[in-house]
Structure formats: structure tokens, C-alpha cells
Amino acid sequence: MSQHLVIMAGGVGSRFWPMSTPARPKQFIDVLGCGRTLLQLTLERFKGVCETKNTWVVTSAAYAELVHEQLPEVPVSHILQEPCRRNTAPCIAYVSWRIKSSDPKANIVVTPSDHVVMNTAEFQRVINSALNFTAETDAIVTLGMKPTRPETGYGYIQADLSAACARNLEIYQVDSFREKPDVKTAQRYISQKNFFWNSGLFVFRVSTIINALRIYAPEISEIFEGLLPIYGTDKEQETINQRFPECPSISIDYAVMEKAEEIYVFPADFGWSDLGTWGSLREQSPRDVQGNAAIGPDIRLYDSSDCIIHATDERRVVVQGLHGYIVAEKDNTLLICRLADEQLIRQFAEE
DSSP states (O other): OEEEEEEEOOOOTTTTTOOTTTTTTTTGTTTSSSSOOHHHHHHHTTTTOGGGGGGEEEGGGHHHHEEEEEEEEEEEGGGGEESSSSHHHHHHHHHHHHHHHHOOEEEEEEESSSSSSHHHHHHHHHHHHHHHHHHHHSSSEEEEESSSSSOOOOOOOEEEETSBBBTTTEEEEEEEEOOOOOOHHHHHHHHHHHHEEEEEOOOOOOOOHHHHHHHHHHHHHHHHHTGGGGGSTHHHHHHHHHHHSSOOOHHHHIIIITTTTSSSEEEEEEEEEOOOOOHHHHHHHOOTTTTOOOSSSSEEEESSSSSSETTTTTTOOEEEEEEEEEEEEETTEEEEEEEEGGGGGHHHOOO
């Protein structure tokens, strides 16, 4: 059974403005200052797990050239272009039927393109273990991250830890999916020990996800099932441009995961973050004794604490007397904002 990697890279946003913009969202930028974009790091961590020839990227038509530029090793025919945004269920449906048209026995791992993993070896162990499990079952496996704090920015997965699966003692049945909680609810989740952050990483056989979509999201499945004759032909993009907008905008969690029975969670701990905010980037970056994270060639801080400084294009940056601030520079734009007020950044980017 061949293993395929699907990278979802269609997200837009400006939470990392001025670094990220609608023309170049965060998955296409070097957020960590390591010389590689988040998209490139995503592909790298799957080396040895899935062959590049079996890698697929689903993205917006506006970003297809960026994907090809940053991942030239991925076949151009495997960069699938969405004509409009319709959330993750239509995204996964499209690529699943596309893979089925050429490899009906495929085993698939689906990942977002803008997450960070610190322990690649453990990540690969978990992914390989999950792929082995789905190869032998009709299960859908989602990876649940062991929480380290009462985070309100993530959804949660409630697991039934009373009994592990006989085929894999690290995998458990999902009891429920929970929306992003308030602080009090998040604290309760943490104390109960059977709640995990929803990573948005999924593993399944192509036949399993297609059958689930047929049952639980027929309005989506009927569209892509009917396009089987055109996948891989010169008519594919034109037809997708016509039919894809007919899909409802719905997440795979709502469309399938919260309804299906054979849904399992693999609790894992490999230094994961979805880097949704400047604050989360600070948490994932090396920090000095004052809690400052500095990303750039020459950043010097004095009498400052709990700051995130990102200035990779500047020769030297000196910061004095700031506490709990974001300082970021890109393309002749400078942002100085309190970390506590970073929800305002989207507003700044739109002005």
C-alpha cells in the first residue's frame, strides 16, 4: 500500500503582519528565521515517510506559483488549485478523489502547511505508527497533542482512555470534539487528562475517507465523485473552477469527524505548535533569561523582557526598555505592538 502526503496550503491571514500578507501568507514565509519557510519545513519533516512523487499540495489558485517556487520537487500536476475558499472538507474531498483516480488503495496523511514540529524523529515515529494502523483498519486517526497549558486558541479532542486499541496500544477511540474553550473550560480540560489539542493532522486510507464523505457529506461527495473521468486530464482545472464553488464551506471536523464512528486519536508529544500568533512564535523560539525571543542576524536587547523581536532583514536592531512587546520589520514596515494587544494586528494590516 503506497503512502501519500497531502499538504493543505490555502490559508490566508495577516496575524504575522508585516511579515505575512494576503499575497504571501505565513506558510510561505521564514517565520523561524532558519532560512526555510513553514511550507518547506512541512515537506522536510515527512522525508522518509512519504515519497515526494506521492506528495500533494492543495492551495489557492493565487498561491500555486509560490508553492511550485518553494517546493520544486513536487510534481506540478500534484499542486491542486482551489478557485475559492471552502474550508477543509471540500479541500480533503477534492484531493482524496484525485488520489483515488490513480491509486485506489492509497494510505494518506493530511497536514496543515503552517505548523511547527520541534522533535522530527518522534513526529515520524507517530506518523508511521498511525499509517500502519490505518493500513489494517477502516479507521480515521487524528493526532491529539498533549496539552502543556490551558490554551484557548485550540480546539480539543476528548478521548476514551479506558481501553487502547488492540492493534495499537497508543491509539484510543474519540469521545468528542470540542470547540475552542474559554479559560475556565480549558483549565478543566487540562485537569481531566483525557483532553488533547486538535492538531488538524489526519491519517486514513483513501477508501475510508471517501466512504465517510459519501455518508456524512453527500452534497460534497457527489460533486467530486462525478468528476472521476476528468481527473488528471487537461479538463480538470476548468471543471474544478466550475464545480468547486458549489461546495458548502465546512470543516472536515464538522462534516465528518464529529459524526463518524470509527474515529480515533493518537495522543502525541513532539513539540507542536500551529503558530497562530506572535505569542505562540515567542513560546516556540529560544528565549533569553528575561524571556525575550530574538529572530534576526544582530538583535540586542537591554532592560527588556518577554518580547518577541523579528527583524531578519536588518543589519542591527537595538531595543531598550520594552516589556511584553512585539517588534517586527518587513518590506519597510515596522510594527511595535504590545503582545497583549496583538489581536489588533489584523486591523493594522487592513488600514
